[in-house]
Amino acid sequence: MKQKPTLKVIAKELDVSVSTVSKALKDSKEIGAKTKERVKAFAKLYNYRPNNIALSLKNRKTKTIGVIIPEIVHHFFTTVISGIEQYANQQGYNVIVGLSNESFDKEVINLDMLANGSIDGFIISVAKETLAKEDYHHISETIDQGVPIVMFDRVVDEILCDKVIVDDVATSKKAVQQLIDNGCKKIGIISTKDYVSVGRLRTRGYLEALNHNHIAKDENLILKIDDKLNSNDNLEQLEQQIETFFEKNKQLDGVFAVNELYAITAMKVARKNGIQIPEQLQVIGFTDGVLSKHAHPPLTTISQHGFEMGEDCARLLIERLEKQDEEDETYQTVVVKTDLVHRETTKTKKQ
Amino acid sequence: MKQKPTLKVIAKELDVSVSTVSKALKDSKEIGAKTKERVKAFAKLYNYRPNNIALSLKNRKTKTIGVIIPEIVHHFFTTVISGIEQYANQQGYNVIVGLSNESFDKEVINLDMLANGSIDGFIISVAKETLAKEDYHHISETIDQGVPIVMFDRVVDEILCDKVIVDDVATSKKAVQQLIDNGCKKIGIISTKDYVSVGRLRTRGYLEALNHNHIAKDENLILKIDDKLNSNDNLEQLEQQIETFFEKNKQLDGVFAVNELYAITAMKVARKNGIQIPEQLQVIGFTDGVLSKHAHPPLTTISQHGFEMGEDCARLLIERLEKQDEEDETYQTVVVKTDLVHRETTKTKKQ
DNA sequence: TATCCACACGCAAACGTTTTAGTAAAAATA
DNA sequence: TATTTTTACTAAAACGTTTGCGTGTGGATA
Structure with missing residues (x-):
């Protein structure tokens, strides 16, 4: 538990000035060869490291x-x-x-x-x-x-x-387009409230995809989860909301979820209701995480890198x-x- | 993009000394009331905050x-x-x-x-x-x-x-005991190589539980995964090793895995082989994470808090x-x- | 009027660096 | 030998704080 060596203690020990020590350690040409040697040897011996805080103060970074x-x-x-x-x-x-x-x-x-x-x-x-x-x-x-x-x-x-x-709008549009291309007729989105920018934008992408394919917007197909539900505590509430969502939309055959948790939970609800994935319901999630990869069946997702x-x-x-x-x-x-x-x-x- | 105010600039601006400013801001009784006022007002106006780095240097912490x-x-x-x-x-x-x-x-x-x-x-x-x-x-x-x-x-x-x-040995012993109590006759462990302390200790707990119940140790039932396989890249290799492990141990009816990934992967392999969980095979994992909670079926685990x-x-x-x-x-x-x-x-x- | 004491403030050192400017002594030049 | 140049080093300031101590001013006291 020895104290950390500073330039000052090295200087005193070797009977030179602080600046000499500093320069010697940086191999300045102002310092003579044998002095450099002495200083370096001593510094190595005592495992000297410049104090970062002092450097930060001096350099202002x-x-x-x-x-x-x-x-x-x-x-x-x-x-x-x-x-x-x-x-x-x-x-x-x-x-x-x-x-x-x-x-x-x-x-x-x-x-x-x-x-x-x-x-x-x-x-x-x-x-x-x-x-x-x-x-x-x-x-x-x-x-x-x-x-x-x-x-x-x-x-x-x-x-x-x-x-x-990430280009949330374009990406979401692409994902929903994929569902459409795969034959989905009734596609729902599970999103967040609009003040969360990514939720808002991903919802917009969803709507754009529908619009582009001349599919009418149906408010029932848009579920906006309250933010508080993200925390793991109230998973049941989340599940409940999605359950209700499923009940309201019987012929639902495609779900686009704006995050992993929503996607996984949707799958869970589907399984509970005996809905086959992907045969009866196709799901795409946003964000490619561990949950998606290890889900059963493994979840098709958007990777944001x-x-x-x-x-x-x-x-x-x-x-x-x-x-x-x-x-x-x-x-x-x-x-x-x-x-x-x-x-x-x-x-x-x-x- | 104004520069951050320091004691010095405040001092100069108010035509007092640096120490006066410093003391005024800390409400020192050495400083007169109106000076304190002036200084504080100015400091608030320019949103003065003491520089942490300087404080760190001074306080040596x-x-x-x-x-x-x-x-x-x-x-x-x-x-x-x-x-x-x-x-x-x-x-x-x-x-x-x-x-x-x-x-x-x-x-x-x-x-x-x-x-x-x-x-x-x-x-x-x-x-x-x-x-x-x-x-x-x-x-x-x-x-x-x-x-x-x-x-x-x-x-x-x-x-x-x-x-x-965490008391790895005792905890693992408890988990394996649970499997035994639940009727498992042939319990395997999926662990890491021994130099990983937690893997070693958890394996020891597994053995202690067996011993305690007079069940003979069977080397075939102990799978020690090479550390490199943890990285998500070589999931297939991990899966392969567990697959082989299952083939070697046909009547396996219990698995204790030292981490989530191993547990989840074991379940995946089991499902692929048509093994019913928990009817034919019971699984307990160490570490209670998102994967366990959202797995299908949800995984029984040890929570390490x-x-x-x-x-x-x-x-x-x-x-x-x-x-x-x-x-x-x-x-x-x-x-x-x-x-x-x-x-x-x-x-x-x-x- | 001389003395004393608060009062309100300034000085300077310290934390550990780096760097500019300066200075002895030694070496090279004239 | 006198002057210049080089070598090898030191002093001091600076980064932004805090704090113990010193000090000039004023008013109160004797």
Whole structure:
């Protein structure tokens, strides 16, 4: 339990100045060969490492990026984090994770805690409560203070910053089109309330697909789940709502669900009602996670490539950080491509 | 894009000294009432926040704890992180996450990057490669440097530090006993190679249960999966190995799997072979995650209460940090209790 | 009027670095 | 030998805080 060596103690020990030690360690030509040797040997012996905090203070940058997400026990978000981590570490950056738990207040607190010099920039996916309140002052203030932000997945249009998203509308349209092509006549969507941007957009894509195929919109076929039900606690309520939905729509032969959980639960309800998948009912989910892959039957889904999204987020942020002098005020929105992963809840009509 | 206000700029603007500003903001009685007012008003106007990095440097503590885990796309680990986050934030600490990706080198790098003043202490679950190499010098060196470490789940006995674990042996024994009580005669275990501590211990629990019931050990009933197969890429190989395992053990009527994935995959193989669960084969998995809950049929599992484990880790670490003067060299090992979650892959003989 | 004491504030050091500018001494040049 | 150049190093400032101590001003007291 010895104290960590600093330049100062090395200097004192070797009877040279602090600056000599510093320079010797960086192989400066200002320092003589034998002095360098002495210093390096001593530093290695005592396992000297420069103090990161001091460096951060001096350089006014921490080489750390803050990621704030609604929840971490969630396959998509962790996949994104993996991508962020990978790219960031590779560039010598650390990643600090803050959880908002979908709460506005916790999001504000997290932003506050980290924005005071702890991190160089943020990557954030906005909490549902924040989206519902439409209060983004904490985000715009952070940007105003010169801390760049990259938003992903749940983004908000009013805020000017770099963004990484999936083309929710086009992707959903593609998925629903697939159901139509596979012969579905009565296609329902299980979505979220409209203030969740991805729910809103995916619903729009669903409607566009119907419209494009001259299928009339039927409000009964659109189920908008209340956000609170996402938490694992009230699974039964979710199941109940979907059950009711199924009862209301007897000849339902296709379901597009905006997330894994809704898709899986729909399958569960279908199974309970003796509905054969995919023979009587075809299902496509958004987001390709473990649940979909290991479901029975394995679920056809849309893969959003979370890892790549994470990499893109980190890249965008770090690029902006590294050229912060130029004050580039033009922001990018990266749209990552999606893929339809055909598994066994859809009929394989066309590949 | 204004620069962040510091004490210095406030001081200059108000034509007082830096120390006056600092003291005024903390309501020191040394400062006159009107000056305090002026300073506070100005600070609020420009949204002044003390720079955390400077404080960290001064106080020699960062109020940040580093968590290093093998992978983040994993229900158990994210649950633990949730617990850590919750407790830590509540105590005013931040959480920084490092991923080892099960690699020894990445673990060392992560430890190195963070140990130089960036964090006050670590919470770590050791990478498989590290366990295989049995090289823990990076960990002991970190502890020697005065940075406390708490290990959880995958711990190593040789290292003296606080630990949070599950009683793997007893818990596994209990699970296997349950299978026996439910009438299973031929019980197999799907485990990992022995260098993964949890796999080794859970296998031991399995054997103890057999022994306790005077059932002879049968090597054929013990399948030790090679670690590399955990990654989602080679699922087919995993499936293949389990398939072979089933063929070798025809009258198998009980399976105890040391993790979710193995359990789920075993069920998949069983279904493919037309084996009815739980009528012909009963299955219990270790770790209660989303897969188990949403499996069909829902999987009976052992819940390790990851959230509580996280809280315990954070509590242990923070307690040690806050009384670092006393140099308490007695370490605790917290054993969190487990529960058998009865679902539908076991016969409900006794509740 | 001389002395004392609050009062209100400023100075400076410290945390551990890096870096610019400066300075002795030694070496090279004239 | 006198001057310049090079070598090898040190001093000090800076990053943004906090805090113990010093100090000038004023009013109250003697």
